Amino acid sequence: MEDIKTYIESGVLELYVLGDLTPEERLKVEEMASLYPEVKVELAEIEKTLGELADSYAIEPSENLRDNFLSKLSFNDEENNTLASVPFIENDQQNTLANTNTKDNIIPLNNAKLNFYKYSFAACFALLIISVAALFVLYNNLQESKEQLAVLQSSNQDYANQVNYLDKKVESTNEILSVYTNPDYKMVELKGTANSPESKMLVAFNPKEQKVMIDMKNMSMPAHDENHQYQLWALVDGKPVDLGVFDGVSTETVMKKMKAIDKAQAFAVTLEPKGGSINPTLEKMMVMGAI
Known part of the structure; x- marks a missing residue:
């Protein structure tokens, strides 16, 4: 019909x-x-x-x-x-x-x-x-869908950033645990000198694997200007060996890996021009500690 x-x-x-x-x-x-x-x-x-x-x-x-x-x-x-x-x-x-x-x-x-x-x-x-009129309504619905999709994509990106941040935190935590629980690491405490009596930091040294790590979170060092950096030195057979530079401010990095070395008798930190120096400036030595 x-x-x-x-x-x-x-x-x-x-x-x-x-x-x-x-x-x-x-x-x-x-x-x-x-x-x-x-x-x-x-x-x-x-x-x-x-x-x-x-x-x-x-x-x-x-x-x-x-x-x-x-x-x-x-x-x-x-x-x-x-x-x-x-x-x-x-x-x-x-x-x-x-x-x-x-x-x-x-x-x-x-x-x-x-x-x-x-x-x-x-x-x-x-x-x-x-x-x-139907096309107009459909167009508006499409625009709303695009906006919702953009919000979801932004939310997904935020979620991905949070997951990435947590992964780094877990990785750093595992790294700290591996350093402090590994018997091959020697924990060397560096104490302040006359230039900075309140300063202190901890160096983890593994001669077997030729690894040197510094604890950035528990470090206590005075802030420096943008034209200077701290430089770590190892005393090997009475001679200073450059192990790299770092900043004294707190960062996301918990344990910072420095240059490799297989033996050392002591460690020290000096304040040097940005990028580091060939030889340490002894007048600006901040902390030092023997193994």
């Missing part, structure tokens, strides 16, 4: 009544009308409506137009006698002729056809407006 309703609303029945279908299409409509009573009823209703519309637009010819038309007709004698024997056409009959005149009837049918196309255009235009 839904298909029949769709067929009726498609406009093909109006085109059938208006005579705008091909012979094959007309046969199809007539076949549908014979199979489905509702199609037949709809056809009758359309014909009735268009007929009433044609009557409403019918134009009665004036007396002058009638006289001019009749005056131009020529009859032979037999036709004149026949015409003379027939009563003159009454006004009502003239109206009937006017209504059945083919040319006059074409006008209202064309108007009905025009109205049909107007309604079709209006329906299409309304559908276009609805489609534009």
Whole structure:
């Protein structure tokens, strides 16, 4: 039934009544009308409506137009006698002729056809407006989805940063545990000198693996300017050996790995120009400790 309703609303029945279908299409409509009573009823209703519309637009010819038309007709004698024997056409009959005149009837049918196309255009235009509105709503929903996706991506990035931070914390903790629990490491405490009596730091030395680590978190060293850095030295057979530079401020690094060395008798830290020096500045020695 839904298909029949769709067929009726498609406009093909109006085109059938208006005579705008091909012979094959007309046969199809007539076949549908014979199979489905509702199609037949709809056809009758359309014909009735268009007929009433044609009557409403019918134009009665004036007396002058009638006289001019009749005056131009020529009859032979037999036709004149026949015409003379027939009563003159009454006004009502003239109206009937006017209504059945083919040319006059074409006008209202064309108007009905025009109205049909107007309604079709209006329906299409309304559908276009609805489609534009739907696209607008869809666009807004898409923008909201993009914003939500951006928020989720930002949240995921924050989560990833937190996970990365925690991984580093775990790695640093494991490193500290490995240093303090490994018997191969020697923990050397460096104490402050006269230049900085309150300073102190801890050096973990593993001669077996040639590793030197300094404890950055438990270190207590005075802050320095941006043009200087601290430099770690190892005393090897009475000679200072450079083990690298570091900053005295607290960092994310818990244990900082310095340059490798396999033996040492003592460690010391001096304050040097940024980047370090070839030889230690003894006048700026901050801490020192023997193994």
